[in-house]
Amino acid sequence: MSTHLLEVRGLHTLYGASHILHGVDLCIEPGQAVSLMGRNGMGKTTTLKSLLGVVTPRSGEVSFKGQRLDALPTWQRMRRGIAYVPEGRGMFHNLTVREHLQMANRPNDRGETQWDYDRVLALFPRLGERLDNLGTQLSGGEQQMLAIGRALLTNPDLLILDEATEGLAPLIRKEIWDVIRLIKQSGISTLIVDKNIQVLKTLCDQHVVLVKGRVAFSGNSQQLLENMSEVESYLSV
Incomplete structure (x- = not known):
């Protein structure tokens, strides 16, 4: 195999x-x-x-x-x-930073959770300061952080x-x-x-x-x- x-x-x-x-x-x-x-x-x-x-x-x-x-x-x-961070970051226009992260948060296919909401916010403190902002209101760098954080929360x-x-x-x-x-x-x-x-x-x-x-x-x-x-x-x- x-x-x-x-x-x-x-x-x-x-x-x-x-x-x-x-x-x-x-x-x-x-x-x-x-x-x-x-x-x-x-x-x-x-x-x-x-x-x-x-x-x-x-x-x-x-x-x-x-x-x-x-x-x-x-x-x-x-x-x-598999998790994917697309070119252009793929922000949802009607979701806040918090909602982007909460939407993605789940264990992997083995039921394991290596990455959770708190760990992602510890990795990207700037996101914690902008939880109520829409994803589209962030700078390009912050959007990339959010896209990576969102992907990590699927525990790929x-x-x-x-x-x-x-x-x-x-x-x-x-x-x-x-x-x-x-x-x-x-x-x-x-x-x-x-x-x-x-x-x-x-x-x-x-x-x-x-x-x-x-x-x-x-x-x-x-x-x-x-x-x-x-x-x-x-x-x-």
Whole structure:
């Protein structure tokens, strides 16, 4: 039986006649942090949407904790222990900070609660000061904190972050990276889409680079360092 937490094999995804993903493979082990990098339009978000079931691949397999997910709707995949912090943060316009957190608060599929309301507020004290504000009234950095806190309250085995620090001020960006390191240390696996290769090469254990919907590089941090000039050429505009 596979020891992989997440295993994606041979994903081919199309939007109409446009062939976006061409046989993408991706594996994440328990407790691992994996980066997914590539220039804009190379298939990173489509890969996430394909493994989450938001879009249906033409072919390929997605397994999580040894069970195939291909036939399951998105909400059932998430209930198996996946949490998603989307690009744009996904705030609900009519919910306060408190309601965003309370809505998500639940044990995992084994009935365990590693993350609860108080622990999330201890991690993000700024949210505790804004509990009665609407999520849409927060700054970009505070919205990202809320989106991560909301995801943690589902007590996931895998946390997926799409454009983890996009558009954030440098100090807030550093704060978010520090939080992601803490999350990794807590034992949660992470799949991180971001452009900051300097942070990702030290934070993540494995790295995948997409070029035009194909895996151009896949390897550990040592292999990334050994092939840095090649990888940077894939990421440069």
